[in-house]
Each structure stands twice: as C-alpha cells, then as structure tokens.
Amino acid sequence: xxxxxxxxxxxxxxxxxxxxxxxxxxxxxxxxxxxxxxxxxxxxxxxxxxxxxxxxxxxxxxxxxxxxxxxxxxxxxxxxxxxxxxxxxxxxxxxxxxxxxxxxxxxxxxxxxxxxxxxxxxxxxxxxxxxxxxxxxxxxxxxxxxxxxxxxxxxxxxxxxxxxxxxxxxxxxxxxxxxxxxxxxxxxxxxxxxxxxxxxxxxxxxxxxxxxxxxxxxxxxxxxxxxxxxxxxxxxxxxxxxxxxxxxxxxxxxxxxxxxxxxxxxxx
Numbered sequence: 001x002x003x004x005x006x007x008x009x010x011x012x013x014x015x016x017x018x019x020x021x022x023x024x025x026x027x028x029x030x031x032x033x034x035x036x037x038x039x040x041x042x043x044x045x046x047x048x049x050x051x052x053x054x055x056x057x058x059x060x061x062x063x064x065x066x067x068x069x070x071x072x073x074x075x076x077x078x079x080x081x082x083x084x085x086x087x088x089x090x091x092x093x094x095x096x097x098x099x100x101x102x103x104x105x106x107x108x109x110x111x112x113x114x115x116x117x118x119x120x121x122x123x124x125x126x127x128x129x130x131x132x133x134x135x136x137x138x139x140x141x142x143x144x145x146x147x148x149x150x151x152x153x154x155x156x157x158x159x160x161x162x163x164x165x166x167x168x169x170x171x172x173x174x175x176x177x178x179x180x181x182x183x184x185x186x187x188x189x190x191x192x193x194x195x196x197x198x199x200x201x202x203x204x205x206x207x208x209x210x211x212x213x214x215x216x217x218x219x220x221x222x223x224x225x226x227x228x229x230x231x232x233x234x235x236x237x238x239x240x241x242x243x244x245x246x247x248x249x250x251x252x253x254x255x256x257x258x259x260x261x262x263x264x265x266x267x268x
Contacts, residue, residue, distance in 0.1 A: 064194030107143030
C-alpha cells in the first residue's frame, strides 16, 4: 500500500510557466492526509525557495531539497550536508578554465553569485534562488554551502560531468538538472538518500513509495520507489528508471495520477 508520494518540481509538478494548479492540489492534499499518505517535495531547489511555493501548507509536507542534501520533515530539519572548502575551490578552478561558464554556490540560507555572471544565467536561475548575494571572491561567502551549480556550453556538459565525478569521486557528484546545467552535490547524497531517511522515520519501505520525476537527478528516486512515474517529456534515463509514465506536467500529470490513485483507494 502506498503511504508516501515524492514529486520532483521543475518539469514534473510544475508546468512550463513554473506554476502548479493550486486549487487542484488543495483538493487532493486533505484526501492524501485522510489516507495517511505523506506528500514529499523532492527537488534540486533550496528549501527556502520551495517553502515559498507551498506557503500555507509547507509545515504539513516533507522536503528533500537541493537534490538530497537538505531533508526537512514538517518544518523540522532532519539533516543538511555541506560541500567541503577544498571541493569548492576545485570546482571554481574548473569554472575559471572554461570560457562562457557561470558558477553559483547555494547556501542553506541564500545563494552566492559571482559579480561577473552573464545576464542570461541570472535570468534563468533567479526564480530558483530568490535569495542571493553577489560576490567577487570566496572570502565573501558566509553561509553553509550545500550545493554548487556550474553552467557551461552544452557541448562540454557531459564531458565535464564525467570529469567531476572522476576527479572528485569521494567529495562530489555532478548530475544534470532539468535545465541542462550541472548540479554538483555532496557525494553520497541524492534524492534517494533523503527519501530513505524519511521512509525510515515513517516506518515505511520503498515499496510504499510513489515517485514522479523527469530528469537525471530523479533517477535514484525513481529506482527506489515501488511505483515510479516518468513524465511525458522526460530524460531517457528517467524513463528507463521508472516503471510507469505520467501525462505532461503542462496537463497536471502528477495530480491526475494521484487523483486516479485516490479514487481507486477510496472505492475499496
């Protein structure tokens, strides 16, 4: 019996305008709660940004944020990882070596963006990191860094991902996000890490988890879940990891599947 549902946000729960159907979700959440089903937001975005998308109900939900580096249950932090200073400097050196690269440090409370970042990069990331500070060098960072983000020319992305995962194997893991850049997280932490921690806390097994995703950073989560759904437009790696397909995120695909599941559950 499904007792927890985990959803990715961008490209999955959110539509192409980075919105979700609030009225539809508001109708389904009480039904989930009545059935004893936990709703978990599993996203590459920071917790403070995700809270803003669920303003009135965030304390009723659980969050696996920053691709698994932050884990929060009903408003209480369960754990929060940290990127080592040595690893930050190593990725910064890679950034400086690549023409057309942009680099962001995501902290627990806000992001740090270099003052020479391109306007295009700023336009794309500001909605994901609404709290940010411009910096000129690392000495100005005054927060716990939980994730790095590297935006490079597309033809270098896969090669760079392999390089980072090889050279920083014990410290960092690079995954592609729904927007094509590289999210660089603490090695050994991903969405499945956070979900396993929550499942243990709820005394549930992976077979009791339903998960929805669309990108490479959702693969471990989709493989973990007993019932997993890749969205209509998904990375082939997410499709291969999932055992079901869901309608498009622009058609409230996640909410459609959840509603159908609840309808069948309530008929029993």
